[in-house]
Amino acid sequence: MPDEKKLPSCNMDVVPPSDPPLRIMKQGVYVVAYENLSPPCWTSNIRAWTEQYFVSLTYLSYARRLLREIFLLAPGVLIGYICATLWLSISDALILFCLGSIFNFVENGSTGLASQESLNIAIKGGFFCAIFGPACNRFLGYANDIINSRLKAHFLPQLVEASVRVDMYSTQDCYTIFPGTGRGHFPSDIPGASFLQDLYHILRTTVALWSQVAVLMYAVLRKPSPEREVLFLFCISHPLVRWLAPSNVTATQGYIFYTLNVPFKRMRSLYNLAFSSQYREELVLNGAVNDIPSEYQKVAEQLGNEIVTEPVPWASGLCRRWYWDFLVNLTLDLPLVIYALVLPYRLSPSSVLSIALLQQATNKISRSIGEYGMNSTPIKSVCLKAKWLYDAISCESKIPDGSNPYPDPSQGSSDGMTISFRQVSLRYNKCNNNALENVSVDIAAGQLVLVVGTNGSGKSSLLKLIARLCDPTEGEIRIDGNPLSTYNSDNVRASMAFLPQLPLLFPMSVKENICLGLMPLVQPTNKQIQEAAKMGGCTRWISRLQNGYDTQLKPTYDIGNGLNEGTYGVISARLRKELARHEKQTVTISGGEKQRLVAARTFMRINHADIKLIVIDEGMSALDVVTERDILSEFHRLRPGKTMILVTHRFHHLVKEADQIICMKEGSVVELGKHSHLMENNGEYAKLYNAQVPSA
Numbered sequence: 001m002p003d004e005k006k007l008p009s010c011n012m013d014v015v016p017p018s019d020p021p022l023r024i025m026k027q028g029v030y031v032v033a034y035e036n037l038s039p040p041c042w043t044s045n046i047r048a049w050t051e052q053y054f055v056s057l058t059y060l061s062y063a064r065r066l067l068r069e070i071f072l073l074a075p076g077v078l079i080g081y082i083c084a085t086l087w088l089s090i091s092d093a094l095i096l097f098c099l100g101s102i103f104n105f106v107e108n109g110s111t112g113l114a115s116q117e118s119l120n121i122a123i124k125g126g127f128f129c130a131i132f133g134p135a136c137n138r139f140l141g142y143a144n145d146i147i148n149s150r151l152k153a154h155f156l157p158q159l160v161e162a163s164v165r166v167d168m169y170s171t172q173d174c175y176t177i178f179p180g181t182g183r184g185h186f187p188s189d190i191p192g193a194s195f196l197q198d199l200y201h202i203l204r205t206t207v208a209l210w211s212q213v214a215v216l217m218y219a220v221l222r223k224p225s226p227e228r229e230v231l232f233l234f235c236i237s238h239p240l241v242r243w244l245a246p247s248n249v250t251a252t253q254g255y256i257f258y259t260l261n262v263p264f265k266r267m268r269s270l271y272n273l274a275f276s277s278q279y280r281e282e283l284v285l286n287g288a289v290n291d292i293p294s295e296y297q298k299v300a301e302q303l304g305n306e307i308v309t310e311p312v313p314w315a316s317g318l319c320r321r322w323y324w325d326f327l328v329n330l331t332l333d334l335p336l337v338i339y340a341l342v343l344p345y346r347l348s349p350s351s352v353l354s355i356a357l358l359q360q361a362t363n364k365i366s367r368s369i370g371e372y373g374m375n376s377t378p379i380k381s382v383c384l385k386a387k388w389l390y391d392a393i394s395c396e397s398k399i400p401d402g403s404n405p406y407p408d409p410s411q412g413s414s415d416g417m418t419i420s421f422r423q424v425s426l427r428y429n430k431c432n433n434n435a436l437e438n439v440s441v442d443i444a445a446g447q448l449v450l451v452v453g454t455n456g457s458g459k460s461s462l463l464k465l466i467a468r469l470c471d472p473t474e475g476e477i478r479i480d481g482n483p484l485s486t487y488n489s490d491n492v493r494a495s496m497a498f499l500p501q502l503p504l505l506f507p508m509s510v511k512e513n514i515c516l517g518l519m520p521l522v523q524p525t526n527k528q529i530q531e532a533a534k535m536g537g538c539t540r541w542i543s544r545l546q547n548g549y550d551t552q553l554k555p556t557y558d559i560g561n562g563l564n565e566g567t568y569g570v571i572s573a574r575l576r577k578e579l580a581r582h583e584k585q586t587v588t589i590s591g592g593e594k595q596r597l598v599a600a601r602t603f604m605r606i607n608h609a610d611i612k613l614i615v616i617d618e619g620m621s622a623l624d625v626v627t628e629r630d631i632l633s634e635f636h637r638l639r640p641g642k643t644m645i646l647v648t649h650r651f652h653h654l655v656k657e658a659d660q661i662i663c664m665k666e667g668s669v670v671e672l673g674k675h676s677h678l679m680e681n682n683g684e685y686a687k688l689y690n691a692q693v694p695s696a
């Protein structure tokens, strides 16, 4: 028996005081924690079942709605699916019935009690079951494919629509409720499919179990007394004990496991280092790659003979008392043993056949009970799956959007966006500290503003607030004199050209990457696209690509090939070559080239949209000095009629031209003014500037 002890009282903040303490135990390098089972278990089983069905009633409407939708998507296939499932569920019971009839004929044939006709029916029935079962299984595979593809075609567009509809804040919440979507595993995620799978299991296991019980009872009740009673007792004892025994499976008895073993954790890390290509280059460069085997050996020795296999407590019967396992096995085998023991005293064909029937029936029912416990999901979970799907589809933004158009048509044209921060504080979700603290800044239309400060001082957060990617926790932001929250956010963002800190390319063509967000409203010509690329300094790189502006860029993660990059199982070199022949050409792209392409995108936007604000958030850190200067000069040239905010760690020529420099530290604005004024102050800004430009 493994060590088992109660959770220490210091963990009471994790476990509410009214709950019984968790059970924790050690198994090898792992610690396993699970809920304390409170005896007697059969009463809690019944209570859990009743509760489950009452809760299910609340969500039943969602399940009904989803089932109706699936039916409307593929009515004929669904009916066939249900029929095939029902047939497969009862086929074991039918075989049992046929077997019983054949035995009955053998036992009573000579007495004339069993007719030849019933024997013929039994034989035909058995034969029919044997050929119809595989046909049903094949049909189920075919029906699954059809239903799944229709589910995908029906629900995925709705989920995509819901996902892009909600704001950044709510997206996080919705992703947790989007069933299986949200992580972009397009080929394998089928909304509604697991709901149908669970229903299939519930239907199949329930019908299978009860049909087998019914057939067994029918066969037993036809026996003469007292054999009937003995057989009956033997038959029900095993299912009864299995049902009463506390479940050892994860469906009802969940557990968590973690490891605190330091050598084991280090061993895992070293193993990852040895096999992950992402670390290899750095390890080689640092001459650390050859240390891995010796370090691995060292921790392996420290670990010694500790068991490292992941814990499977139900397999070793850890979640329930030992006597339940004993009882389960005893009721399965003992009746047969007893029956066999009495055979020498009353040997007859009837007894032998009864043993055979009993053996078949008990095994089948035992297996069905096992499947019932292992595979079937509680009805409540099935209903909840349907609810999640509809919740995800109807997911709404938490931040209410404003209704005023931007720019305000009544105000006529302006020199750019006016921005005013009034005592703004920002605290991100689940953070203890404010990212911005009481920030008050006024930016006039057409100004060139530089935001400087150390890492983490809140520069990017300031920009996120202007784009309304999040809302301030306190204070107010005004755009052109009105609260930002009163404007339609899409309108405000359409008036901004944003060069982000991290250049992100999309799994689309080079052309689409440059024109992102403009089409279909604007249909840029090739000449306009080339012009933007030239301003971003990426024409030479694009001209080297095989398909130029039409070259597809490789996605940041693999969305195309699915499982194992398009392979399954062990494949030959010839197959690998065949796959490579059909794969798209991959494009390698450096950090600086990415930034140039994203700069071209920003220029494209400035050239072809009504831009009031240009924001550059450190978007040129990977560029060489000459390219950075050229790109900045282009931005500067396009500046008239627009406000421009530039976040930077590099103090270039623009510092002297800036109308205002905002110097930030630890979420607060510590200095504000022009370069000369701030240098005279000899404060935080002068310190940063002198550290980089010592000759100044």
Ligand SMILES: Nc1ncnc2c1ncn2[C@@H]1O[C@H](COP(=O)(O)OP(=O)(O)OP(=O)(O)O)[C@@H](O)[C@H]1O
Pocket (backbone or CB within 6 Å): 428, 429, 431, 435, 453, 454, 455, 456, 457, 458, 459, 460, 461, 462, 501
């Ligand atoms: N999404 C987020 N969730 C939680 N905390 C965040 C988030 N984004 C930023 N922060 C925290 O807010 C603070 C300010 O971050 P911000 O990115 O605005 O700083 P920054 O001045 O732009 O930094 P850097 O110069 O390194 O880009 C940091 O402490 C950061 O860890």
